Amino acid sequence: MQLTEFLVNRGNFSDTRIAHLPVPNVHAGEILVAIDRFALTANNITYAVVGDSIGYWKFFPSTPGWGIVPVWGFATVVESQCGAIAVGEQIWGFLPMASHLVLTPDAVNLGGFVDSTAHRRDLPEVYNRYQRTAGESDAVRQLGDTRSLLFPLFITSFVIFDFLADNAFFGAKQVLIGSASSKTAFGLANFLRNDAAGKVSVAGLTSPKNADFVRALGTYDQVSTYDRITALDPSIPTAFVDMSGDASVIETVHQHFAKNLVLSSMVGITHWQQQRPPADLPGATPTMFFAPSQIVKREQDWGAGEIMRKAYAGSARVAAESAKFLNMRYVHGAAAVQDAFSRAVDGQAQPSEGLILSLTEKES
Numbered sequence: 001m002q003l004t005e006f007l008v009n010r011g012n013f014s015d016t017r018i019a020h021l022p023v024p025n026v027h028a029g030e031i032l033v034a035i036d037r038f039a040l041t042a043n044n045i046t047y048a049v050v051g052d053s054i055g056y057w058k059f060f061p062s063t064p065g066w067g068i069v070p071v072w073g074f075a076t077v078v079e080s081q082c083g084a085i086a087v088g089e090q091i092w093g094f095l096p097m098a099s100h101l102v103l104t105p106d107a108v109n110l111g112g113f114v115d116s117t118a119h120r121r122d123l124p125e126v127y128n129r130y131q132r133t134a135g136e137s138d139a140v141r142q143l144g145d146t147r148s149l150l151f152p153l154f155i156t157s158f159v160i161f162d163f164l165a166d167n168a169f170f171g172a173k174q175v176l177i178g179s180a181s182s183k184t185a186f187g188l189a190n191f192l193r194n195d196a197a198g199k200v201s202v203a204g205l206t207s208p209k210n211a212d213f214v215r216a217l218g219t220y221d222q223v224s225t226y227d228r229i230t231a232l233d234p235s236i237p238t239a240f241v242d243m244s245g246d247a248s249v250i251e252t253v254h255q256h257f258a259k260n261l262v263l264s265s266m267v268g269i270t271h272w273q274q275q276r277p278p279a280d281l282p283g284a285t286p287t288m289f290f291a292p293s294q295i296v297k298r299e300q301d302w303g304a305g306e307i308m309r310k311a312y313a314g315s316a317r318v319a320a321e322s323a324k325f326l327n328m329r330y331v332h333g334a335a336a337v338q339d340a341f342s343r344a345v346d347g348q349a350q351p352s353e354g355l356i357l358s359l360t361e362k363e364s
Contacts, residue, residue: 004359006097006337007066010057013048013345018334019063024102031080031103035095037330037358038073039148042182042243043156045069045344049245054290058123060096068096069341071357072152074133074145075101084108085132092147093130097337099359103130110135124292126308139316146323149354150183154315155308157187159291160241160267161195162298162307169200170239170263170284176232178242178249180204180214180223181351183322184267185243189219190318200239205229205249213351217325230256239263241289254281265289326354332362 003023009015026032048069051057060068077089082105091112095101106116112131120128133141140147164175175192177185185204192202204220214223224232229252238257242250245266254261261283298307331340337357343349 002099004099004334005062005068006334006341006359007062008048008069008341010048010051010065010067013045014342016338016341017066018338023100026079026081026102028081029104031077031082031085031105033075033091033101033103034078035073035075035099035101035359036090037145037148037356038071038095038097039145039152040071040340040344040355040357041149041153042344042347042349043153043184044071050288054288055123059094059120059127060098060101061119068098070094070127071097071148073148073356082108085113090133091130092133094127097341097357097359105130124295126292126295139320140312143316143319143323145328145356146319146326146354148356149326149328150187150319150322151312151315153183154187154318155311156267156291157184157191157318158311158314159294159307160184160188160265160289161191162310163265163289163294164192164200164239164241164263165196166294166297169196172200172237172239172262174201174203174236174238176203176205176238176240176253177220178205178240178246178253179244180206180220181210182243183351185241186214186217186219186322187315187318188241189217190321191314193219193221195314203232205244205253210351213325217322226252229253232256234258234260236260237262239265240284241265241267243267250286251281254283254286258282325352327352328354328356331355331357332360334359 001023003021005019007017007019047056056070057067059070062068073095074092077087080087085105103115104117105113107114115128179185189202201221203222204214206214208225226249234257237260240253264284264286266286267289295307
C-alpha cells in the first residue's frame with residue numbers, strides 16, 4: 001500500500017505532479033483513512049489562489065514550493081488506533097487530493113469528530129470536523145456524491161446569506177451576484193429567493209455562454225451579461241457579492257453604482273487569472289468574505305452548532321432542488337485527475353458539470 005498525492009506548484013497552478021510515498025504509520029489515538037472520491041469545483045481553485053493569505057495550504061503540508069489542494073469528499077477507515085472509531089467506517093469532510101490521510105479524532109460522538117492533529121489545531125474548526133455517515137439522516141445520505149459537490153458550496157452560500165440578513169442587507173434593495181453560474185452563487189440566489197422574499201431582489205452577472213443556464217435556474221429576478229452591466233439601474237442601493245474576482249467586472253460595477261453600492265464582498269475567484277481591481281473605487285470598499293468569521297459570530301449568538309445545523313438543513317434542500325441541473329461526471333486515476341484539474345484551472349468546466357474524482361484507478 002502506498003500514499004499517492006496530487007501536488008500543485010504554488011507559483012503556477014498549471015504545473016502539477018503525482019508523488020508516491022510510503023503510507024504513514026498510525027500511532028495511538030490516530031486513524032488512517034483511504035480517500036474514496038471527492039468533488040472538484042471552482043471553489044477548490046479559490047482555495048489555491050488564497051492558500052497563502054487565508055491558510056488553505058496549511059491543512060495538508062507538502063514539499064516546499066508545492067501544495068495539496070483541499071477538497072470535500074468521502075473516505076473509509078482502513079486502520080484504527082482510536083477505540084471510538086472502527087475500521088470500515090465511512091466519513092465525509094475536508095480531505096487532501098490524495099489517496100490516504102492520517103487523522104487524530106477528538107470530541108468523538110455518534111455524528112462525527114474533530115481532527116486534533118497538531119498542525120491543524122489552530123485552523124478553523126469548520127474544516128476540521130468530520131461526519132460519520134452511518135449516523136446521518138436519510139435525506140443527507142440519499143444525496144450521495146451530490147453532497148461533496150454542493151454541500152461545501154451551499155453551506156458557504158447559507159453563511160453569506162446569513163451575513164447579509166444579519167446586517168439588514170446593508171440597506172440594499174438588490175443583491176447583485178457576480179459569476180452567477182457558479183454553484184456558490186446559485187446557492188446564494190436560492191436562499192435569497194426563498195428566505196428573503198420581498199426584502200431584496202436578486203440579480204446575476206454571467207457570461208453570454210452561461211446566460212441560458214443561469215436563467216433556467218429560476219432563482220434570479222434578473223440576469224445580465226458582463227457586457228450589459230451599465231444597463232442595470234444604478235439608482236438601486238445594491239450589495240455586490242462577487243464570485244469571479246475579475247478586476248474589470250468589479251471596477252465596472254463600482255463605477256456604475258458608485259455611492260449606491262453599499263457592500264462589495266469578494267467570495268470566490270473563478271476568474272483567478274485576472275488582475276486585481278484598483279484600490280480607489282467609488283462605493284463600498286471591496287472586502288474578502290471569510291465564512292468562518294460569521295460562523296464564530298453565530299456560535300456566540302445562537303449557541304454551539306446551531307448555525308451549522310441550519311446550514312446543513314438549508315444545503316440539503318437546495319442540493320436536492322439543484323441536482324436536476326447537474327450532469328455528474330466520474331474521473332478515476334492520477335492522469336485523469338491531472339487533466340480534470342488543468343481544465344478547472346483554465347476555466348473550461350461547464351456550470352452544469354459535476355466532477356467527482358478519485359486517484360484510484362477504476363476497477364475493470
